[in-house]
Amino acid sequence: MTDITLRQLEYFLAVLDRGSVSEAAKECRVSQATVSAALAQLEKKLKVTLIARGPARRARPTSAGREFGMHAREILSTVSDAVESLNDESSLLQGPLRIGCIPTAAPRMLPGAASHFVRRHPQIDLSFVEAHPMTMQQMVLDGEVDVAVMYRKQIQIEGITRHDLADVQLHALVSADHPAASKDGVDIAELIDDPLILLDSPPTADLLVSQIRGVGYEPTVRWLIPNAETIRSMVGWGLGFSLANAVPHPDTRTFQGMPVRYLPVTNPEFANTIVGATMAGARLSKKLTAALDILRRTASETDPHRWNDADEPGRVKG
Known part of the structure; x- marks a missing residue:
């Protein structure tokens, strides 16, 4: 079996997500040389080019890189889930979680969700990305986000599972x-x-x-x-x-x-519904289940029908 390490996969995906070795190194808190060496070793072992280096030091995945990236995300997710399974306490959820959202829903959903995660699951390495609906759906399919928030009627690409968060008017x-x-x-x-x-x-x-x-x-x-x-x-x-x-x-x-x-x-x-979109067939880990629960709670707390009932408008409670 090809000798590939989880660390190499982590650095590779960081380059994939950030678009450059330098930004990936910052995210992983290591030197650029460390990321470059890990990427070179990974490509050598696989005998394929995963990242094409472009102008201005931009790094873009090759077709093989995109395909391998999807499997690499599944591998790291499975390992993270295995670690989570050793502890039944949801408060100890940890590891990376990337939530995507369309720009119009982001002010409603992301700040409250971030507040919940920081207070209830501080060991989760949480990050957010905003993109238009069609781009966001493709990011779900490519494994670039774990869950994406958008409206049900905007979803037009096959291969996505919808998790209802709240009805919207x-x-x-x-x-x-x-x-x-x-x-x-x-x-x-x-x-x-x-x-x-x-x-x-x-x-x-x-x-x-x-x-x-x-x-x-x-x-x-x-x-x-x-x-x-x-x-x-x-x-x-x-x-x-x-x-x-x-x-x-x-x-x-x-x-x-x-x-x-x-x-x-x-x-x-x-009438429409705000949903959390995940890749069809993807297993709902404890971490992803917690994310959907928090997004549902955030959607409820920011329902416009509740504005007049809030003691502190805009402040997430609990």
Whole structure:
């Protein structure tokens, strides 16, 4: 059997994830020479090039490197699970855990989840990555994240298992002086004559436009903008309305300090679910099960229906 060490696999995956030997060395707290030597030894033993060195010292996986990387992650995960199995106390969970999230849900989900992990599982080496829905799904399939947070309707790639975290209700974002701003909810028909400003994060905009057409209306999309904060400011200026599943605290204002309103969309066709996405067939380790439990708790604590009931808005309890 080829003599390969777990440490070599760890350094290889660090290079894969960080994109350079220098960044991998920082993450692993060793010298660049140590990482380079381990990678060279690994490639020599496998008799294949795993990493292609590009300009500006960037490191990209070859096709063989991507394939081997998937198996290497499974190996390290299995070893980590074996160590965990020796202790029944979930508080002693340890090892790396990488959580991915789409940018729009990240402010809602990641800070609270991080707080829970730091307090309840301090030995977990936790890291986060944000990416658009299609990229995030591919990262799940490639084993680059252990679990990814996104919306059920965004998942369009085979090979992913969905774990429901919470139901979500679509909200319309309108300016404070919009005719519907004082309402407790709004039908999409009440907004259809206004220009629509949507998030440019495939497939989000296409899904929303398709859903609006599905209830018999043709939206007028004024702009596609990749930043949710910019969209909120555009709406604050009265330049259109937007649609969002992630709803901040009611006191949230635009960058310029303008108030806005998030109104529940009453059309049942727009109901969705926030999910934790994992690779199909992947075993749910104690660590991954704990992650899903914490993400469900965080989703519950940031449910917009609970904002008015919170003693300390935005603060995770327990």
